[in-house]
Amino acid sequence: MLPSVLIQRLHVILRGRVQGVGFRHFVWKRATELALDGEVRNLADGAVEIVASGDAVALGRLLEMVRCGPSSARVVNVDAHYDSLSAPGPGFHVVE
Numbered sequence: 001m002l003p004s005v006l007i008q009r010l011h012v013i014l015r016g017r018v019q020g021v022g023f024r025h026f027v028w029k030r031a032t033e034l035a036l037d038g039e040v041r042n043l044a045d046g047a048v049e050i051v052a053s054g055d056a057v058a059l060g061r062l063l064e065m066v067r068c069g070p071s072s073a074r075v076v077n078v079d080a081h082y083d084s085l086s087a088p089g090p091g092f093h094v095v096e
Contacts, residue, residue, distance in 0.1 A: 008082050010059040012050040014066060016076035023048050024094045026070040031092040034058040041095035
């Protein structure tokens with residue numbers, strides 16, 4: 001019998017110098033490597049939003065990575081919370 005994998009959803013809003021620095025591609029690459037589903041998008045107020053679902057350990061790793069972001073970014077605020085999963089879509093996407 002295979003162990004069950006706990007699936008959760010992580011919602012993150014990042015503020016600081018997070019747009020125009022390759023942040024969405026950074027998130028997409030890390031989330032894909034961690035086999036997570038979800039999306040990342042720029043918000044009109046200059047923030048970046050991530051909604052990711054998958055294994056709880058992988059989500060924790062993604063959160064650690066995005067707290068710093070790519071070398072050209074400067075994250076000054078991270079608002080993150082976990083909640084229950086509702087119908088995840090397949091794959092991870094950058095929303096243009």
